[in-house]
Amino acid sequence: MSSLSTHVLDTALGRPAQGVPVRLYAADVVLATGTTDDDGRIAELEPALAPGTYRLWFDVAAYAAASGQHVFFPEVSVTFTVADERHYHVPLLLSPFAFSTYRGS
Numbered sequence: 001m002s003s004l005s006t007h008v009l010d011t012a013l014g015r016p017a018q019g020v021p022v023r024l025y026a027a028d029v030v031l032a033t034g035t036t037d038d039d040g041r042i043a044e045l046e047p048a049l050a051p052g053t054y055r056l057w058f059d060v061a062a063y064a065a066a067s068g069q070h071v072f073f074p075e076v077s078v079t080f081t082v083a084d085e086r087h088y089h090v091p092l093l094l095s096p097f098a099f100s101t102y103r104g105s
Contacts, residue, residue: 001048003087006056007104008040012069012095016040019066021059026052049088055079056090064096072097 004024008017017040024032024045031054034042061074071094078090078101089104 002082004045005089006042007091008036009093020063023057025055049082053081
């Protein structure tokens, strides 16, 4: 089984994105929910993950409203595949008009 973490950074403000609501899905089933901490992180989203396809959903609109920003993308959905047993880290970089992600370590 594999573990999962995420980290959200606000590149427009140059700081971690605190308070971003996040959901982990397998198909259309919510497996876990969380909110990023003061450092923009969720250290571990439970449960442990078997091989398969999953989706992280980030509520960017809620974060933007709390931080006084207007955003073009109110939510970000990142679909990824767990193929082998290891720790997976999915960072998200946000700005009001763009986002990017990658497979972290």
